[in-house]
Amino acid sequence: MNCQKCHKPATFHITDLTGDELLALHLCADCAKEYLNPEEDESQIDAPTLTNLLTKQLKLGQTAEELAELDNKECPICGITFFEFRQEGRLGCPYDYTHFADELEPLLVNVHAKIEHVGKTPKQGAYDAESQTELIRLRREMKKAIETEDYEAASKLRDQIRQIEEKG
Amino acid sequence: MLLDDLANRCGEWLRGSGPDSDIVMSSRVRLARNLADFPFIRRCTDIDRANIAATVHQRLSTIAEFNEATFFDVNDLETIDRQFLVERQLISRELADSEGARTVAIDQLENLSLMVNEEDHLRIQVMKSGFSLHEAWSQINHVDDVIEKQMTYAYHQKLGYLTACPTNVGTGMRVSVLVHLPALVLMQQIEKVFRSFQKINLAVRGLYGEGSQAMGDFFQVSNQITLGKTEEDLIKQVGDVVPALITYERKAREQLIRDNQQKLFDQVSRAYGTLQNAQQISSEETMHLLSKVRMGINLGLIGDLEIPTINKLFIHTQPAHLQKISGMALDTANRNIERANYLHTQLRRTMDN
Numbered sequence: 001m002n003c004q005k006c007h008k009p010a011t012f013h014i015t016d017l018t019g020d021e022l023l024a025l026h027l028c029a030d031c032a033k034e035y036l037n038p039e040e041d042e043s044q045i046d047a048p049t050l051t052n053l054l055t056k057q058l059k060l061g062q063t064a065e066e067l068a069e070l071d072n073k074e075c076p077i078c079g080i081t082f083f084e085f086r087q088e089g090r091l092g093c094p095y096d097y098t099h100f101a102d103e104l105e106p107l108l109v110n111v112h113a114k115i116e117h118v119g120k121t122p123k124q125g126a127y128d129a130e131s132q133t134e135l136i137r138l139r140r141e142m143k144k145a146i147e148t149e150d151y152e153a154a155s156k157l158r159d160q161i162r163q164i165e166e167k168g
Numbered sequence: 169m170l171l172d173d174l175a176n177r178c179g180e181w182l183r184g185s186g187p188d189s190d191i192v193m194s195s196r197v198r199l200a201r202n203l204a205d206f207p208f209i210r211r212c213t214d215i216d217r218a219n220i221a222a223t224v225h226q227r228l229s230t231i232a233e234f235n236e237a238t239f240f241d242v243n244d245l246e247t248i249d250r251q252f253l254v255e256r257q258l259i260s261r262e263l264a265d266s267e268g269a270r271t272v273a274i275d276q277l278e279n280l281s282l283m284v285n286e287e288d289h290l291r292i293q294v295m296k297s298g299f300s301l302h303e304a305w306s307q308i309n310h311v312d313d314v315i316e317k318q319m320t321y322a323y324h325q326k327l328g329y330l331t332a333c334p335t336n337v338g339t340g341m342r343v344s345v346l347v348h349l350p351a352l353v354l355m356q357q358i359e360k361v362f363r364s365f366q367k368i369n370l371a372v373r374g375l376y377g378e379g380s381q382a383m384g385d386f387f388q389v390s391n392q393i394t395l396g397k398t399e400e401d402l403i404k405q406v407g408d409v410v411p412a413l414i415t416y417e418r419k420a421r422e423q424l425i426r427d428n429q430q431k432l433f434d435q436v437s438r439a440y441g442t443l444q445n446a447q448q449i450s451s452e453e454t455m456h457l458l459s460k461v462r463m464g465i466n467l468g469l470i471g472d473l474e475i476p477t478i479n480k481l482f483i484h485t486q487p488a489h490l491q492k493i494s495g496m497a498l499d500t501a502n503r504n505i506e507r508a509n510y511l512h513t514q515l516r517r518t519m520d521n
């Protein structure tokens with residue numbers, strides 16, 4: 001088999017995500033190097049790919065206005081917008097999987113085929129997911145309060161944070 | 169443990185022992201985990217990152233599994249030391265090159281490394297020499313259990329372990345084997361093999377050294393899917409193709425010998441001769457020639473050299489290692505000279521024995 005870009009023998013075979021199907025790429029070492037941009041490592045290879053996938057997926061089903069609205073959708077806990085996720089390919093906090101659940105589902109189906117975890121579960125058992133995400137939100141608000149020099153609010157927030165931290 | 173103490177040792181993944189280690193260099197399992205009460209790394213403030221690093225250090229340094237481990241503050245390390253850890257596959261390039269509070273804990277044997285504040289809060293990795301995925305999984309599973317008792321992981325009833333990138337969600341697990349396939353490359357059979365892997369959702373990547381050159385016929389085979397399968401399924405998915413891969417490579421080697429042993433012997437001997445006598449040599453050329461010599465040893469074409477020696481040279485001739493061993497900071501041109509010197513000494517010593 002030859003490289004799809006330059007027709008030298010293909011030695012690299014990469015499964016990539018484009019549109020809503022997996023695409024098989026067959027490349028020679030040079031083209032693969034360029035494609036994968038191996039200056040960066042494994043984890044970063046996935047990012048632009050995800051971004052492409054999302055962009056294409058979204059363009060298919062939505063009008064420009066709907067898209068703009070979706071892009072502005074913001075996580076109440078960490079403050080990341082959907083646009084930022086789309087650009088970076090990285091989520092902002094654990095709660096994003098809940099807040100953007102509808103938008104993420106087709107992506108997860110695409111990448112993993114299945115969307116239910118069947119592996120290991122933490123043995124700790126019951127923990128309070130709500131107070132955990134609350135901590136993320138409170139710390140963010142405290143930082144904002146300090147930035148705007150609202151020290152009264154900041155100190156209240158700090159007390160709230162301590163309360164939750166001590167319980168956990 | 170000091171970094172300089174590591175320099176003269178080989179590191180687990182190149183130890184060259186373990187089952188089928190002539191072809192399977194190392195087996196690796198990595199778990200991505202995040203703390204439930206912090207945002208993912210991209211949304212962390214400097215204070216968040218410092219908090220995470222401090223919390224992890226404080227909670228883990230007291231438990232038995234990390235008693236013998238050393239915590240390195242990656243931010244405080246010199247560039248060359250970070251590069252050194254990348255070459256040993258103990259940290260990722262991403263961790264080496266990023267900014268802010270980040271650490272790595274490494275155990276004495278260099279089997280276990282725990283990166284803090286990489287793409288996820290925690291990246292736990294266990295590496296074993298040879299084809300030893302089950303051993304790697306059982307060790308990392310235990311370490312994960314132990315860490316989980318100390319901190320609350322971000323976990324979702326339906327989606328499993330939550331990760332910064334949705335490609336890792338679920339098990340958060342990447343299983344990989346590093347294989348040396350020089351005969352399949354020479355016979356131009358490698359693409360056929362990899363094409364078949366792809367159909368079953370396995371990723372194959374070349375291993376890159378300095379200057380992003382594909383490094384000496386090494387390939388990494390790993391799972392792409394992390395959600396909807398158990399950890400044992402993922403181990404099996406990657407593990408199942410390895411015996412076939414070993415068989416293909418062995419057959420290709422036999423074929424090469426049958427077709428033209430003299431030509432093969434010539435190629436191997438020239439590679440060996442160049443390594444012994446070069447006056448200056450790049451990292452890429454070294455990898456390429458070491459790969460040929462390694463195959464030559466495995467085929468019995470070279471008798472006076474051992475696999476562990478060659479494995480050691482793969483890592484000791486890389487830029488940061490070379491500079492640490494020689495005790496000097498060297499630019500590319502001087503590294504090429506020093507590398508030739510080092511190879512000359514190492515390979516002559518073997519011959520004189």
Ligand SMILES: [Zn+2]
Nearest residue numbers: 003006028031
């Ligand atoms: Zn090409």
Ligand SMILES: [Zn+2]
Nearest residue numbers: 075078093096
């Ligand atoms: Zn969020």
